[in-house]
Amino acid sequence: MRRLLSLLLVLMLIMGALAGCGQKSQETSDKSNQQNANTQQVAQETTYQRNETVYFGGGLWSPPSNWNPLTPWNAVTGTVGLIYETLFNYDPLKNEFIPWLAEKGEWTSDNTYQITLRDGLTWQDGKPLTSEDVKFTFEIAKQYSEIYYSPMWQWLQSIETPDNKTVIFKFSTVNYHEWAYNLYQIPIIPKHIWADKSKDDMLNGANEKAIGSGPYLFDTYSNDRMVYKRNDNWWGIKAMNMTPAPKRIVYLIVPSNNVALGMLMKGELDLSNFFLPGIKTLKANYGITTFYDNPPYMxxxxxxxxxxxxxxxxxxxxxxxxxxxxxxxxxxxxxxxxxxxxxxxxxxxxxxxxxxxxxxxxxxxxxxxxxxxxxxxxxxxxxxxxxxxxxxxxxxxxxxxxxxxxxxxxxxxxxxxxxxxxxxxxxxxxxxxxxxxxxxxxxxxxxxxxxxxxxxxxxxxxxxxxxxxxxxxxxxxxxxxxxxxxxxxxxxxxxxxxxxxxxxxxxxxxxxxxxxxxxxxxxxxxxxxxxxxxxxxxLWFQASNAAWENWPTEHDPYAYPVTWGGRWQTGGTMMLMKIKPKASQ
Known part of the structure; x- marks a missing residue:
């Protein structure tokens, strides 16, 4: 019953701990050795307009090789949050659940939870996202016990979808705390793509060129980076009146804290989720933004x-x-x-x-x-x-x-x-x-x-x-x-x-x-x-203001500034809606 939560916690804290100590312990999938050479070359040689592109570091530790939302511990950071989305986002600063794919969720009885999806939800290929997709996402974990959230079916009894927007979860035993956590942890996947996948492909496939519902598309990648491109047809632009500011996100493998420090000082890295010493000097001499103005800064x-x-x-x-x-x-x-x-x-x-x-x-x-x-x-x-x-x-x-x-x-x-x-x-x-x-x-x-x-x-x-x-x-x-x-x-x-x-x-x-x-x-x-x-x-967060500004701080705490794997839906995605390219560029 508790394996789901434990696996996710291990995933997220490994990412956070590694970023804090500058370590790289994730094993590279064998599939990474089969990456297309042309794709790598394009990703490495393309120069993007600086006022349209943000460069992040601190959550990518090996060449990108996996975008499978059913194996989030192996997936490239941003797979969940940027490509695939959850029913709710969560703001740790305010302790607020932010309706996302779900317009609302409520307990209609002691053992029944009802989700109402937003109008106009679509997948990145243009097909509608409906209650059947949500039901499918949860029920494949009943079909295949190896999926990381399968133990939920020890206390989840049934799922009903009376219409395209409504999902009704009925529980034999209600684990209220675990359920609340799951609402912003389990990414919803498209039934029309995944229903025909084999069990092995679901559990072990790389899912390259992933198609989700999120604000960013799978663009390209190479040995040292993952590139996401803004989804200009994202449902949230109309439904939530939100438009991500960067046209592209380039997530870099940064080999050490010292390299991150140098890149940040030169404005080559817009956001670092590393532990960096000398933060007081960085702030005074290089205009680096941290969440707090004074100690502990982070x-x-x-x-x-x-x-x-x-x-x-x-x-x-x-x-x-x-x-x-x-x-x-x-x-x-x-x-x-x-x-x-x-x-x-x-x-x-x-x-x-x-x-x-x-x-x-x-x-x-x-x-x-x-x-x-x-x-x-x-x-x-x-x-x-x-x-x-x-x-x-x-x-x-x-x-x-x-x-x-x-x-x-x-x-x-x-x-x-x-x-x-x-x-x-x-x-x-x-x-x-x-x-x-x-x-x-x-x-x-x-x-x-x-x-x-x-x-x-x-x-x-x-x-x-x-x-x-x-x-x-x-x-x-x-x-x-x-x-x-x-x-x-x-x-x-x-x-x-x-x-x-x-x-x-x-x-x-x-x-x-x-x-x-x-x-x-x-x-x-x-x-x-x-x-x-x-x-x-x-939460190591140092941001350069050379190319982008309006980062979240204690004075305007609009988002939790995290880009570690499995954490985008707790603030990283919201941050992309509010940062701005520097006006003087």
Missing amino acids: IPDNTVFMFINTTKSPLNNVELRRAMAYAINPKVIAEKVYENQVEPANPLGFVPAKAWEEYYDKNVVNKYGYTYDPEKAKSILDAAGFKLGSDGVRTAPDGKRFKLEISVPYGWTDWMEAAKIVADQLKAVGIDAEAKFPDYSKYYEDLTKGTFDLSFNNFGSQVTSTPWTLYNWLFNKVQENGPQNNGNFGRFDVPGLQDLIAKFNQTKLGSPEAKQAAAQLEEIFLKNMPAIPLWYNG
Whole structure:
């Protein structure tokens, strides 16, 4: 039931984390080796008018080779959002669902949700988009259990389409939080194109020259870029009175943060979704726009947690985990590593977003939470039998020495420096710890197989319409056999935990019952500390004003400025409607 959400979270946070650390871990499909040479040459050699073209970077990590909306973790960034669209968009800044393909959606009973589509919806080939397309999109996941949102059919009972504009979803069990999230995550696909595809083509096909309903068309691509062309027949121009400003979007593979920095300074990159140091100098000397004028400059987008392997001794000792929470001071990381472009996380790891604030139970945090207090950490360790030796290193209650490794991927330089700081802070209270930097594949293998000690990760902590997504990830059901791919990497569990997560999912958003269930989950988290929230990873956003202007900022927060894969429908598409070519060009 929870695989859909988990897969999507992993996809989106991998993209965000990679952009933050300048890494490239996506594997290139074999199909990329079969790209048409002429197409590549055209894409690389064509020069577009600068006042019609925006150049983006930070979400493309390998040569474009997949545009399949049914495998969004492999699809080129923009496949969902620019080509294929969702029923709603979502604005994390305002916590608002933005009617998109759907004109409205409402619960007509406790277990029935009705969608009314807009008038005049069309696919990019001119054919009408109707309720049958929506029904087809959801029902192929019932037909083929391998589709990533197929588990929804464990609680979705039936779909009815009484007319071309109306879609009625009936549920056997209503997962209100998960459904709200799905409304802006599942891209609608054209039945008249996909109905004749084989199962293998649906699940494994590259879907080159994709045809969706969105504001941009598949134009061309090469080894280092994806080019989208504006759909001047887009239904939204009339229905929503919106016209995308750029005629073309060129999404570039930018190999490193330093390259992105140079391109931004020269006006060759209009928007960067990378972590870039020296932002204060960039703003002062090069007129670079960030969302906030002052620190942290960036919107807090997700939380970096240090997962603790609760299956290993002595990390299975809750007092050791609590002591580590008191021993770590993320403020040092924010200052020394990120130049205050990030902020220390709160004890729950809740991103400071409107959708989550109402679920943050201050009474629970005040009772069970923690602050940086190394003396408190020492007293907890002393009381728990972690004795301090003459060499300043503690032994476990059974008298054995132990050493903890903090694992982050090699090359993720900001996380590497942060891991060193955490290791030093743990040493300061007598816990022998050392930062280790395996390559990404080894890091991920250790993380998912549970062979690590301590490990940083943020792949499922980004802001969404509900903090249920966070707990679905933090407390993901432990797999008895096989890797733990979708969160809860430390394999934490207590009796009744999964039932409580399901209960939270089945409460109406914002209801007293939802807040009560959230508070119970928060208490379990703080009492057991299976992971320690460290800092809010930023929505890295730096925009050049050399060729384009009117970027979203705190003064005009009209859009969440994200272009990472799977995130366009949470602000990136809206941003394209409001930016303007520089008047002086």
